[in-house]
Amino acid sequence: MNNVFVVADNITSPIGYTAAQNFEQVVKGNSGVKQHDDADRSPSPFYASLFSKDQFIANDNHTKFEQLLIASVADALKSCDVNATDKKTVLIISTTKGNISMLETAGDDPGLADRIALHTSAKIVAENFGFVNQPLIVSHACISGLVALITGLRLLQTGQYENAVVVGADVITRFVLSGFQSFQAISAAPCKPFDATRDGINLGEGAGTVILSSNPKYAGNIKLAGGSISNDANHISGPSKTGEELFYAIDAALKNAGLSPGEIDFISAHGTATAYNDEMEAKAINLAGMQNIPVNSLKGYYGHTLGASGLIEAIIAIHSLKQNTIIPTKGFNALGVTQPINVAALLVQTNLTNCLKTASGFGGCNAAIILTK
Amino acid sequence: MTDNLYITSYATITDNTIYGNGDAVFENRDTDTAEFLLSAYQFLEVKYPKFYKMDGLSKLGLLASEVLLKGHPFAERYKENEMGIVLTNANASLDADIKYFEGAKTVASPALFVYTLPNIVIGEISIKNKFKGENAFFVFEQFDAAFVHQYVAYLLNNNILQACICGWVDLLQENYKAVLFLVEKSENNISVPFTPDNMNNIYQFNKI
Numbered sequence: 001m002n003n004v005f006v007v008a009d010n011i012t013s014p015i016g017y018t019a020a021q022n023f024e025q026v027v028k029g030n031s032g033v034k035q036h037d038d039a040d041r042s043p044s045p046f047y048a049s050l051f052s053k054d055q056f057i058a059n060d061n062h063t064k065f066e067q068l069l070i071a072s073v074a075d076a077l078k079s080c081d082v083n084a085t086d087k088k089t090v091l092i093i094s095t096t097k098g099n100i101s102m103l104e105t106a107g108d109d110p111g112l113a114d115r116i117a118l119h120t121s122a123k124i125v126a127e128n129f130g131f132v133n134q135p136l137i138v139s140h141a142c143i144s145g146l147v148a149l150i151t152g153l154r155l156l157q158t159g160q161y162e163n164a165v166v167v168g169a170d171v172i173t174r175f176v177l178s179g180f181q182s183f184q185a186i187s188a189a190p191c192k193p194f195d196a197t198r199d200g201i202n203l204g205e206g207a208g209t210v211i212l213s214s215n216p217k218y219a220g221n222i223k224l225a226g227g228s229i230s231n232d233a234n235h236i237s238g239p240s241k242t243g244e245e246l247f248y249a250i251d252a253a254l255k256n257a258g259l260s261p262g263e264i265d266f267i268s269a270h271g272t273a274t275a276y277n278d279e280m281e282a283k284a285i286n287l288a289g290m291q292n293i294p295v296n297s298l299k300g301y302y303g304h305t306l307g308a309s310g311l312i313e314a315i316i317a318i319h320s321l322k323q324n325t326i327i328p329t330k331g332f333n334a335l336g337v338t339q340p341i342n343v344a345a346l347l348v349q350t351n352l353t354n355c356l357k358t359a360s361g362f363g364g365c366n367a368a369i370i371l372t373k
Numbered sequence: 374m375t376d377n378l379y380i381t382s383y384a385t386i387t388d389n390t391i392y393g394n395g396d397a398v399f400e401n402r403d404t405d406t407a408e409f410l411l412s413a414y415q416f417l418e419v420k421y422p423k424f425y426k427m428d429g430l431s432k433l434g435l436l437a438s439e440v441l442l443k444g445h446p447f448a449e450r451y452k453e454n455e456m457g458i459v460l461t462n463a464n465a466s467l468d469a470d471i472k473y474f475e476g477a478k479t480v481a482s483p484a485l486f487v488y489t490l491p492n493i494v495i496g497e498i499s500i501k502n503k504f505k506g507e508n509a510f511f512v513f514e515q516f517d518a519a520f521v522h523q524y525v526a527y528l529l530n531n532n533i534l535q536a537c538i539c540g541w542v543d544l545l546q547e548n549y550k551a552v553l554f555l556v557e558k559s560e561n562n563i564s565v566p567f568t569p570d571n572m573n574n575i576y577q578f579n580k581i
Binding site: 096097103122134141154178231234236248363365 | 454457458463467470482483486487489493497503505506508511512513517523533
């Protein structure tokens, strides 16, 4: 099967409009998470990483969600020679809630179901850049971004396409925030992944794009070397009690990449800062025998960006590999999971070759990818 | 290029009728979608109380999977992580989204919110049948047999899965359709080759 390389990337977030800007901000320890008092989204103040109200304003042609997708893809395409209009290039979009805010703003419109549909947004974005193939859309809860990357990997490995533009985005609306609030899942302060005093998530807005190619001319680039997806088959809103199924995904992704657990230099975890998620991940990391490998969570910088999170966090991992820099887990102070894991608390500069990135989500889904230098 | 793969079972729910391998097994005219799904649950004797708390999309997908897997010895034949689910639809979870959104005008319900993701139907089928392997949910304007075929064939041909439920599960208010295929590596007495043409023919009710 073909090798698959990372050609270009972008992060569009409240802390920067390019991947380089974003990496610089997280190296400095800067976060997009702050307190918001916004009656349109919540009756009470909340912590989240949000764009200001004058950024990505919806217009007649493009919603905020579509503008985020377009801004992120445009920047990534600009920095490489992959051609969107090539019949060997496919667009893959990842999101959980897409244009759901239209329920709030256009609820009485009879054409609402068509305009809100994810395939409508996908068509709009594809036409904007002249993609000729039908765009693919992944909507698989919080692992959507990694499922989109894994889908791109497989389509390129088998030669179905040569290039994949993989983009994810989500917007934080009253709909999404009220749902997580109803679960009592939102922290009253900046989130603290893996910490003893962690008490929930912050949500975040953003978009991320990774352009993949099997063209051997990119052989010197970071490689997407493997990926795998599993299901807990346990509970639709609570993670596995044992971590076994995330471990299956980690184990299968490592085998797919031809690596052993000991060859991984750092883990970019999901680390949402809920009690159950972080505990489950610690168990899975132990089942994999990876408890001494540095692990970080980026939720303290971005919040949980839902369908964008897998992409944004994978892109930071790509830049970590390039810069030989492990980003610390913002918000972490003292280990608060029952299994020993090596949470990266301080910025570390060391030689890095291989990274494991994981994610888990509602519906009992888990995903893992391997990035190598 | 590939091993031989077969559709060893298929199930369709549309227009107030349930079909197993092309034969009508249950029909209940003159009811709305919610009543129809409940009557089908009772007729099929699923006896799974979690059904009552599910959203329409999950109910539709679960009932189709019950017909699809009826009498199949999958639990003896395969390990949990050798079985997976790949589903597609047009309206994602919009039906549940609208119900959650309307309810949240007074009080936001976590029991409704959890269904505002289309992959929850995969989670529900996985929980009932202990499927722990690969799973993915994709959105298309129309059923795309070619994409589902190539994605699922990759999973089986690379031994990532040994059996996969795949197909289309879409529900928005009174419009719904489910067409599920069980894909395996060995034939049985009713199997047909796993090809996009056979998938399309089954989806469109053509003779195969």
